[in-house]
Amino acid sequence: MSSRFVSRYSRRQFLKTSLAALSSTSLAGCGWTLAEVRSDRPQTSNSNELRIYTWSNYIDETLLKEFTAQTGVRVIADTYDSNDVMLATFQAGKGVAYSVVYPSDYAIAKMLDLKLLAALDKSRISGLENILGKFQNSIYDPGNRHHVPVSWGTTGLIYNSEKLNPAPEDWDYLWQNRNTLSRKMTLLSEPREVLGASLRAQGFSYNTTNPAELRKAYEKLADLKPAIATFTTDAWRDQLLAGDLLLAMGYSIDGVLVAQENPNMKYVVPKSGSSLWTDAMVIPKTAPNPEAAYAWINYMLQPAVAAQVTERLFFATPNQAAFDQLSTDLRDNQALFPPDSVVERCENLKPLPQKSEELIEKYWTKLTSS
Amino acid sequence: MSSPASTSPSESTVSKDLATPRWLEPFALLGPAGIWLGLMLVIPALLIFELSLVPGIRPGEVVNPSGLENYFQIFREDVYRQVVWRSLGFALGTTAICLALGFPVAYFIAQMVPKKWRNLVLVGFVLPLWTSSLLRSYAWITILRPTGVLNSFLTSLGLPALDILNRPPAVFIGMSYSLLPYMVLILYASLEKLDRRLLEAAADLGANPLQSFWKVTVPQSLPGIAAGCLLVFITGLGDFIDPELLGGASSMTMARLIYNQFLGVTRNWGFGSALSMMIVLAVSLAIALLLKYGDRSSANL
Structure with a gap:
């Protein structure tokens, strides 16, 4: 160290600055970004291969085979069972493999927030005009610039109509009939849906950020808890059909499937309203094969394809032209296509600020552990 | 590096003939496993430890x-x-069962099984491990549900x-079933x-069967008992599926809590990492504890 340098900087000052410099470089060194999805990745994928990441309800062998027959592109489909799992695995690095993903509404908003989604080139998509007007402008993605809706539905109650008389009509039913339903009902294993139902039963919004309202929702659920058999999204089906459960909270898509197996099982959207969901197709910025992704979206938008898939897999298409091709049975199925009066009472789940999410997580842990 | 005094002369001439340093051999043999352990266990564990020191970190944020x-x-x-107590309770109870x-x-x-049948019986016992654990849990749902296999059997016998x-018993049943083969x-x-x-x-010296069991058989098999208990306890602590599917509304365990931190609403990877480090x-x-006290008791023999 030269004497001139020392004279200009006192030793203490030097120590301070060098420490600062050292700590900032070391922090920069270990300050790596957790699970960053890079978008500058060179696109090296084989053009004859399309990987999609979707819910298991939305695909079957026939669909994939017909697409390959039409376009010559081979499809590899991976499935997930919750948006949060999809998002976490996507961010953990698995995302770069996929050219099409099927997030639900608030997951679209989260992915937009994280800048993971490519803006769609609408000139390369045909058939968008068939999508019903109410699905043309999502609150999560104004103008649908990044997604194409593929399915929609509600959350509600699936019940055994033989054994439950009078039939449930609203969320209140769970509390009023807790003795009949004791240990014979399940709720979803989804914090926002379950807390939301309790919020709605008390006249609050699914998307409240008010801690007092969230607390009331938790307390009401804690009160019901001894009567709840378990929280599960999937494991209730056999038990409901076997008569061990009388009621399960579930998605309309599951309600319709169970009703197909046993007509005594009915699906109802609670009167005071429930949550409304849409699942959509998006193309990530990191998509290795956007060409094939557009081909897939166009294929799914073909009215004939959308109608066939609806007939086969029982999910509600937002595609008017496809709807018109459905059998009358399916078109009149109110569980699958609820009338507008019902839809109006339902809410979309909006993304919440981190504080509220943490609160919900905490209440959820409390609810499932005490 | 000086060669140890115990090395026999023939060995040292061999190693001189090949002209390879003495440390190379163990290095070459242990290297692949060492690299594997380092890359797949040590480094990830250190990364998780680092993450556990960042309050509330989510994917996409700087560590x-x-x-x-x-x-x-x-x-x-x-x-x-x-949640911690419940996890420990499930794991300890399962170990005891x-x-x-x-x-x-x-x-x-x-x-007691004749030697030629032994392997067959063992394989038969381990066979259930080959099916998916998810499938086994669903099978237990079918057996244990109110009108399931077990209760149909009980009511046919006139039993309640x-x-x-x-409920917790179902978790114990499912976990014990999964871990018993180990x-x-x-x-x-x-x-x-x-040693028969x-x-x-012991019998010659007048011990009754119970005495010879506690004084001879158990002490001889103590290391096995300790190892078996440890394996079951550790695996039980990390079990995720049985509490989730069989445990009902109040069955949150450490493993599920960690899962929720990483894949749930909040995606709080920092807290999840801290929970992982606790496990x-x-x-x-x-x-x-096992190494310290397990050895002492076997030395007492």
Whole structure:
């Protein structure tokens, strides 16, 4: 160290600055970004291969085979069972493999927030005009610039109509009939849906950020808890059909499937309203094969394809032209296509600020552990 | 590097002839496993430890370790303590059940089954491990539900039906069923080497069967018992599926809580990492205790 340098900087000052410099470089060194999805990745994928990441309800062998027959592109489909799992695995690095993903509404908003989604080139998509007007402008993605809706539905109650008389009509039913339903009902294993139902039963919004309202929702659920058999999204089906459960909270898509197996099982959207969901197709910025992704979206938008898939897999298409091709049975199925009066009472789940999410997580842990 | 004094002359000439340094051999043999362990275990564990020092980190954020806040959170709130106790309870209970059920079975296979049948019986016992654990849990739902296999059987005998599904007993049943084969395998390995002459000597000297069991058989198989219990305990602590599917509305365990931190609404990877480190710590502690006291008791023999 030269004497001139020392004279200009006192030793203490030097120590301070060098420490600062050292700590900032070391922090920069270990300050790596957790699970960053890079978008500058060179696109090296084989053009004859399309990987999609979707819910298991939305695909079957026939669909994939017909697409390959039409376009010559081979499809590899991976499935997930919750948006949060999809998002976490996507961010953990698995995302770069996929050219099409099927997030639900608030997951679209989260992915937009994280800048993971490519803006769609609408000139390369045909058939968008068939999508019903109410699905043309999502609150999560104004103008649908990044997604194409593929399915929609509600959350509600699936019940055994033989054994439950009078039939449930609203969320209140769970509390009023807790003795009949004791240990014979399940709720979803989804914090926002379950807390939301309790919020709605008390006249609050699914998307409240008010801690007092969230607390009331938790307390009401804690009160019901001894009567709840378990929280599960999937494991209730056999038990409901076997008569061990009388009621399960579930998605309309599951309600319709169970009703197909046993007509005594009915699906109802609670009167005071429930949550409304849409699942959509998006193309990530990191998509290795956007060409094939557009081909897939166009294929799914073909009215004939959308109608066939609806007939086969029982999910509600937002595609008017496809709807018109459905059998009358399916078109009149109110569980699958609820009338507008019902839809109006339902809410979309909006993304919440981190504080509220943490609160919900905490209440959820409390609810499932005490 | 100087060669150790114990090296025999012939060995040292061989190594001189090949002109390879002495450290190369163990290095070459242990290297691949070492690299594997380093890359797949040590480095990830260190990364998780680093993440556990960042309060509330989510994917996409910069990792800047800043303190033990995540660990304090575990102990500050009653909920998390409850979850920790429940996990320990499930794991310990399962270990006890597996030991109680597994010991007689392992003893039977090792000492009473004719030698030529032994392997077949063992394979038969381990066979359930080949099916998916998810499938096994769903099978238990079918068996335990109110009108399921078990209760149909009980009512046909005129016995009252049991309401076990979605309660802790169901978790114990599911977990014990999954982990019993591990216990039996390990106990079998240790009981097979049982010195029968000692049992005969005990009988000659007037010990009744119960005395010779506690004073001769158990001490001889103690290392096996300890290893089996440890394996079942550790695996039980991490079990995710059985509590989730069989345990009902109040069955949150550490494993599920960690899962929720990583894949749930909040995606709080920092807190999840802290919880993971707590499990690693608990397991390390169990192993350390075993090494310390397990050895002493076998030395007492």
